[in-house]
Amino acid sequence: MKSKKISLVLALFVVVIALMGCGNKADKNSKSEGPGDAGNTEYKSEINVAVTAQPPTLDPSMTVSQVALNIAGNVFETLYTLNANYEPVPMLAESVEVSEDGKIYTFKLREGVKFHNGEEMTAEDVVASMNRWVTTSSRAKSLLTNAEFTVQDPTTVVLTLEKATSDVLIILATKAQFPAIMPADIVAAASAEGVNEYIGTGPFQFEEWKQDQYIHLVKNEEYQAVEAEASGLSGKKEAFVEDVYYHFVTDHSTRIAGIQTGQYDIAESIPLESYEQLNSSNDVKVHSYDGGALTAFYNTNEGLLSNVKIREAITTGLKMDEILLASFADADLFSLNPGYMNPNQTQWATNAGEGIYNAGDVEKAKQLLQDAGYNGEEVTLLTTKDYGEMYTATIVIQEQLRQMGVNVKVENFDFPTFLERKNDFAKWDIFVASTGYQLTPPQLLAVTPDWAGTKDPKITELLTAIRSAESPEVAQAKWDELQGYLYEYLPSSVIGHYKSLIASTNELEGFTVFEAPIIWNTKVIK
Amino acid sequence: MIIYILKRILSLIPVLFVVSIAIFFIIHLTPGDPAATILGIEATQEQIAELNEQMGLNLPLYQQYIQWVSGVLQGDFGQSYFMKESVTEAIWSHLGPTASLAILAEIVALVIAIPIGIFAAYRRGTMVDQSLMGVSLIGMAVPSFLLALLLMLFVGVYLQWLPVAGYKPLSKGLWEHFQYLILPAISLGAIQAALVARMTRASMLEVLDANFIKTARSKGVYEYKVVLKHALRNAFLPILTVIGQSFGTLVTGAVVVETIFNIPGLGQLIINSIVRRDFAVIQGVVLFVSLIYVTINLVIDLLYGIVDPRVRLERK
Numbered sequence: 001m002k003s004k005k006i007s008l009v010l011a012l013f014v015v016v017i018a019l020m021g022c023g024n025k026a027d028k029n030s031k032s033e034g035p036g037d038a039g040n041t042e043y044k045s046e047i048n049v050a051v052t053a054q055p056p057t058l059d060p061s062m063t064v065s066q067v068a069l070n071i072a073g074n075v076f077e078t079l080y081t082l083n084a085n086y087e088p089v090p091m092l093a094e095s096v097e098v099s100e101d102g103k104i105y106t107f108k109l110r111e112g113v114k115f116h117n118g119e120e121m122t123a124e125d126v127v128a129s130m131n132r133w134v135t136t137s138s139r140a141k142s143l144l145t146n147a148e149f150t151v152q153d154p155t156t157v158v159l160t161l162e163k164a165t166s167d168v169l170i171i172l173a174t175k176a177q178f179p180a181i182m183p184a185d186i187v188a189a190a191s192a193e194g195v196n197e198y199i200g201t202g203p204f205q206f207e208e209w210k211q212d213q214y215i216h217l218v219k220n221e222e223y224q225a226v227e228a229e230a231s232g233l234s235g236k237k238e239a240f241v242e243d244v245y246y247h248f249v250t251d252h253s254t255r256i257a258g259i260q261t262g263q264y265d266i267a268e269s270i271p272l273e274s275y276e277q278l279n280s281s282n283d284v285k286v287h288s289y290d291g292g293a294l295t296a297f298y299n300t301n302e303g304l305l306s307n308v309k310i311r312e313a314i315t316t317g318l319k320m321d322e323i324l325l326a327s328f329a330d331a332d333l334f335s336l337n338p339g340y341m342n343p344n345q346t347q348w349a350t351n352a353g354e355g356i357y358n359a360g361d362v363e364k365a366k367q368l369l370q371d372a373g374y375n376g377e378e379v380t381l382l383t384t385k386d387y388g389e390m391y392t393a394t395i396v397i398q399e400q401l402r403q404m405g406v407n408v409k410v411e412n413f414d415f416p417t418f419l420e421r422k423n424d425f426a427k428w429d430i431f432v433a434s435t436g437y438q439l440t441p442p443q444l445l446a447v448t449p450d451w452a453g454t455k456d457p458k459i460t461e462l463l464t465a466i467r468s469a470e471s472p473e474v475a476q477a478k479w480d481e482l483q484g485y486l487y488e489y490l491p492s493s494v495i496g497h498y499k500s501l502i503a504s505t506n507e508l509e510g511f512t513v514f515e516a517p518i519i520w521n522t523k524v525i526k
Numbered sequence: 527m528i529i530y531i532l533k534r535i536l537s538l539i540p541v542l543f544v545v546s547i548a549i550f551f552i553i554h555l556t557p558g559d560p561a562a563t564i565l566g567i568e569a570t571q572e573q574i575a576e577l578n579e580q581m582g583l584n585l586p587l588y589q590q591y592i593q594w595v596s597g598v599l600q601g602d603f604g605q606s607y608f609m610k611e612s613v614t615e616a617i618w619s620h621l622g623p624t625a626s627l628a629i630l631a632e633i634v635a636l637v638i639a640i641p642i643g644i645f646a647a648y649r650r651g652t653m654v655d656q657s658l659m660g661v662s663l664i665g666m667a668v669p670s671f672l673l674a675l676l677l678m679l680f681v682g683v684y685l686q687w688l689p690v691a692g693y694k695p696l697s698k699g700l701w702e703h704f705q706y707l708i709l710p711a712i713s714l715g716a717i718q719a720a721l722v723a724r725m726t727r728a729s730m731l732e733v734l735d736a737n738f739i740k741t742a743r744s745k746g747v748y749e750y751k752v753v754l755k756h757a758l759r760n761a762f763l764p765i766l767t768v769i770g771q772s773f774g775t776l777v778t779g780a781v782v783v784e785t786i787f788n789i790p791g792l793g794q795l796i797i798n799s800i801v802r803r804d805f806a807v808i809q810g811v812v813l814f815v816s817l818i819y820v821t822i823n824l825v826i827d828l829l830y831g832i833v834d835p836r837v838r839l840e841r842k
Contacts (some may be wrong), residue, residue: 063566211611248788261686275529416802420558
């Protein structure tokens, strides 16, 4: 009797172990699937990318979601796009001519470009797509007010502007809410929530969206590549895999485990604390790229910080190096720089504001607070744990403010609640946000009145001057002046710049990262 | 019996009604709105207001509640704001993975727990009993997320025996389906196994002391028959309750495990919907899960009657 019981328990363990053994075989089988290219090296026919969340839509003009734009970038193309130096270069356009007064842009379109539905792209399609973008994209609405596209002939499109500005092509090439070219009938059928079909001209076409699981793209067999060398998002694109899967994997330890086992070829948004661990692994490569700026935004509308002297005192006391080290852990992953724009984008790099930036002078801060009449009022720091670096930076700032003698409290909410409270000026004094880079100063969130409430006539005036500058040098000088002014008026203060991380397996060939992993031109060794 | 069943079913209505009111108002009074979340961090207040209006979220709360409930009564749970499908479709498409996972986890739990429980009770007080109960204590104490991560690291990453995450439906093949569910099922089933094992042991102990067992033995009935037929059948009632409740917990409590192993089940759906403030989906899933929970309890109550006819008689 007893031995029967024991053997039952033993049998169970054997079953469990046998099941695990089967897993081994199956895993090996799955690695050998798919036909490869001819030659010495065999390549896989699919690529698996782990992204952090499911996007709300793949309609580029409707969203600022990075995940959505990264995926949509394979399906849709634009008239102009960015090369590796962040310069606008033609993609679906062949060339452009600008009128003398700078108000009329005449785009010659590339011929023979086909949409994924087999139809050839015409000027009608471009005009329909671009006019929709001008009215739906909040960015286009504010930067290209009343702009209009018209058909001149089947391969020529004309853009008419209200005012001449120097940054038209770069706005057309910007990634956030990018102006995707799609067939005119799909544009016409679009509702307020976006288009119903994803048909573009890109190297991959949309195949399937399995809610909460993955988006599946397949190779566009009829893709017409440009001849120019590949650079950034521009140049020759070739699809080397038949299938691309973007898996939605919210848990970062799962993304990391998946890249270590080869279940995913690429994993986005690797947390910075895993940098060391993955970097020392032989099977995994970590790619770091310009992430963005970490910025503290001050409430200039209401409460204690509406007093510029208090803002000045606080900024004087902040030690940005300490905040950055706590938030990004590894010195390779952040840099100290007062610039609001990407320091690697040479046109806009400036050190204006250096004096007060990272001064870390606590004694002076205390003195300035006293001079400004600070009397122990409570300062509310608003934050969310959903973004680790924003939360850590806030906690360090809280401690630094305490050392300056400020009475400070932290309010932490989940991201949707954070967004709601951010829009209510009665509820916060300071919040920290990590935001991706913008290509031109007028696109900066820090100068967008609707965002953190920055309203100042001098800022508006200098922004206008930048956009209407007759040469890049003049625009640059005006930006230098504006950044200097931002460090006097202090609606916000840059804390520093950070890198973002993407992990890939060692099996990728030709893989590049430009703001996001680039799937075209990438081969996956079997 | 039929009247008893009908009464029990009718008694579910007020429960579900209270659940519907509670969930609706809790969600709608929680800060953070779907429009802001859908539009993202760079949206302006004007855009947010516009989208809220389109989605009917600017109506007074009671009107929104009436709209929702009258829809539900007609079988319409509403439309997801975020996913391009109805709430019913979303629940159906996410139900399969959770059901598979819960059933597999329950099997894992029972296959481990019942033999262990019986064996420990039979060898009461010995080293074997103590060590088995010690292990089950650990099983109860280790949270499922920790076990999940340990299994993922050891079996998935180190040994590479099983995939670390993801899901394939049954239509892709039995093994394809199960290999993604084994680790999550073990992580989820372990804690239930510990509970059921302890319950089985306790329940068996009581019965093994009873006079009818002594009688059976003295009549020369085989020992295995005494334990499995006479004792287990009589000890089964409380075990059944624990199994039923544990199944409810498995369905509703798979949230963490589904997130870690990236299984597109109801748990993940509700977490994602809360993050997206997708009100219609949250309401639909909570109501649906409550329905499952009360139904399971009802079924357990009815099963009592089958296992132990005395229960049935009392309630007539």
